[in-house]
Amino acid sequence: MDDVPDVELRQLRYFAAVAEAGTVTEAARRLRIAQPSLSQQIRRLEQRIGTPLFRRTPQGMEPTEAGSLLLNGVNRALDELRSSIAAARDVRPTATVGVCHGVPRSVLTRAEEAMTRRRALLLDYRQVDSQSQGDMLRAGTLAFGILRTPVDPSGLVLHLVDDAPLGVVLHRRHPLADCPELTWSDLSGQRLLWFPAERAPGYAAGVLARLREHGWIPETVIEEHSGHTLYRHRLIGHDDLIALRTRDGSTDDPDLAWRPVGPNPPRERLALAAAAHTPWAEQLTDIPA
Structure with missing residues (x-):
């Protein structure tokens, strides 16, 4: 506003520190700044406000009537500012x-x-x-x-x-579901329920390359939708269709089973x-x- 002088927050802090300490020397020590610099800032503040804020006495610095009025306002403003800063810090982004x-x-x-x-x-x-x-x-x-x-x-x-190995997910009536652990040769003739490779091309290429190393090159059935209902629907009732998931990534669906496969299964990172x-x-x- 036009009737508010161009006063820096730093100058108001310095002013309050001098009023509290009673001397420029002690205030400068508390603020950890040079005494001449502090005196200069107090003079500039008085110039901008347009009135003396302290009476210089042999005992130190005593606020004038104008200084006392300003000090009350500065202390209220600083308290409000500290409270606002603390509240802002407590807000979770x-x-x-x-x-x-x-x-x-x-x-x-x-x-x-x-x-x-x-x-x-x-x-x-x-x-x-x-x-x-x-x-x-x-x-x-x-x-x-x-x-x-x-x-x-x-x-x-x-x-x-x-960082976990992938295993096989299949429906519980699948002929391979009775095996506690599967080998790559067990998966011969099985199709793979897979995801669109563009979602994670590096991962998709790495997993399929590892499967080829183990001699299994499955026909992939691409599941465009990621919801569990359609994923489950695809697997149940097909004895030639499996999926690859980590143990934690497989669901607790009572109609589906997870089985480890090896040796050296691909990993999901x-x-x-x-x-x-x-x-x-x-x-x-x-x-x-």
Whole structure:
């Protein structure tokens, strides 16, 4: 406003410190600044307000009537400012988190602990393909991402939150369901219920390459929809169709079974990601392994 002089907050703090200390020397010591600099700032404040704020006495600095009026207002304002700053610090910022399809609940819990270990956050989850998350993180559309690796790591900070072998998911009346553990030769002739590779191309290519190394080159049945109902519907009633999931990633559906397969099954590695050099990335530093 036009009737408010151009006064700096620093000058008001200095003024209140001198009034409390009683001398410029003691106030300068408390503020850890040079005494001449403090005296200069007090003179500038008096010039901007247009009236003396202190009487200089042999005993020290005594506020004038104008100084006492100003001091009351400054103390109220500083108290209100401190309270507002404390309230602002207590507000939990919202972080938008991209989550790829099929993240197990246990992995989501570990990711949440990592994202909030340094500061409390409100987490707003969005389902986003692993392939899309990198660009969205770099653009600032997402604060964090939970994605399947490998991905392009440029400009990102990545923290591994899960590294688990894939096993076979099939319906409980499937001829292979009675086997406690499967081999690659057991899967001969089986089709693979798979996802669109563009969602996580690095992961998809790596898994299919490992299957070829083991001599299994299955026909893939692409499931465009990620919901459990359609996934379950596909598997139940087909004796030549299986899916690959981690144990934690398989569901507790009583009509489906998870079986380990080997040797050397492909692995699913899930990472928590943030754009480098952002406050979000700082949340992921020094996380215990």
